[in-house]
Amino acid sequence: MPSCEEREVLIIEDSQAVGILLKDFLSKLGFKKTRYCENGKTGIETFKEMVESGNVPLVFLDYNLPDMTGFSIMSQMLAIRPDVKVIIESAREKSEDVIKDVIAYGAYQYLSKPLRLEKIKEVVETLRFEESQIGDDDASKAIEKIVTNSTQISILRLAQYLNRSDSEILPHVRRLIADMKAVQIDDIKEIGCPRCSSVRTTQTFHCPKCRGTSFKQERIIEHYKCGNVTPASSYTDDKCPKCHIPIKIFGVDYRVQENFHICNDCSEIFAEILIEYLCLRCNDRFTLEHAKFFTSQGFSRIK
Numbered sequence: 001m002p003s004c005e006e007r008e009v010l011i012i013e014d015s016q017a018v019g020i021l022l023k024d025f026l027s028k029l030g031f032k033k034t035r036y037c038e039n040g041k042t043g044i045e046t047f048k049e050m051v052e053s054g055n056v057p058l059v060f061l062d063y064n065l066p067d068m069t070g071f072s073i074m075s076q077m078l079a080i081r082p083d084v085k086v087i088i089e090s091a092r093e094k095s096e097d098v099i100k101d102v103i104a105y106g107a108y109q110y111l112s113k114p115l116r117l118e119k120i121k122e123v124v125e126t127l128r129f130e131e132s133q134i135g136d137d138d139a140s141k142a143i144e145k146i147v148t149n150s151t152q153i154s155i156l157r158l159a160q161y162l163n164r165s166d167s168e169i170l171p172h173v174r175r176l177i178a179d180m181k182a183v184q185i186d187d188i189k190e191i192g193c194p195r196c197s198s199v200r201t202t203q204t205f206h207c208p209k210c211r212g213t214s215f216k217q218e219r220i221i222e223h224y225k226c227g228n229v230t231p232a233s234s235y236t237d238d239k240c241p242k243c244h245i246p247i248k249i250f251g252v253d254y255r256v257q258e259n260f261h262i263c264n265d266c267s268e269i270f271a272e273i274l275i276e277y278l279c280l281r282c283n284d285r286f287t288l289e290h291a292k293f294f295t296s297q298g299f300s301r302i303k
């Protein structure tokens with residue numbers, strides 16, 4: 001594994017002030033190679049570049065970026081390299097459950113904003129200690145790291161992550177099984193890219209009208225009398241925004257529908273989110289109908 005001076009850091013943070021503060025502080029802690037991005041899109045592109053040039057950076061990710069959610073950025077990175085360490089920062093007050101969710105989805109740590117330098121130092125030192133226990137980052141170690149962190153992983157995915165063939169990977173996995181560090185499980189069926197056959201894909205969520213990715217959940221009120229169907233927030237002082245008659249009795253003159261979404265770009269109101277898949281290898285976008293499916297042997301860490 002690279003020494004701390006070699007270890008690269010990627011900061012994805014829309015506040016320049018916070019980005020600079022973080023970069024300076026990490027430099028004091030010995031991290032000299034830092035790249036900084038202001039939004040999710042360039043963050044992911046930079047991450048891919050770094051991985052392709054042979055470095056898996058330590059990532060500091062702002063959870064509330066203007067263009068993408070922290071979850072979506074983190075899941076794309078984890079699909080590219082499941083062993084990436086992502087440290088999530090968030091300004092909004094998050095409940096214990098949300099933090100647990102972020103960690104369950106694979107974040108290494110969670111930092112609340114405003115950032116406390118002491119806390120960053122503690123996280124970085126813990127990470128260094130853990131990694132010094134892992135030792136050399138050769139293929140066998142990389143396989144062990146991925147498999148022992150997976151509740152389930154297919155041989156195909158493992159081979160694609162490490163850019164090797166199944167037959168090169170298999171002896172390493174068999175050794176992990178013999179050492180009681182992993183077990184064989186059932187075959188795993190996975191979705192793959194129709195263009196390049198990669199199983200490194202991620203779901204993306206869109207407005208069905210404009211395909212935009214920025215929308216929020218809304219309660220919708222339907223006013224029976226005039227047929228108006230708009231978000232609850234448009235009924236100011238309980239008056240219908242179309243006919244201006246007050247809405248009175250729930251179920252008699254109006255109804256509420258939960259679980260609708262409103263697009264921030266085109267204002268479309270919709271119940272069904274358009275789901276697409278993005279290939280993280282060739283960037284092809286495809287729908288479920290066009291996906292390829294692959295089945296290969298599954299493995300799991302010891303529970």
Ligand SMILES: [Zn+2]
Nearest residue numbers: 193196279282
């Ligand atoms: Zn592809």
Ligand SMILES: [Zn+2]
Nearest residue numbers: 207210263266
């Ligand atoms: Zn839209």
Ligand SMILES: [Zn+2]
Nearest residue numbers: 223226240243
């Ligand atoms: Zn009305």
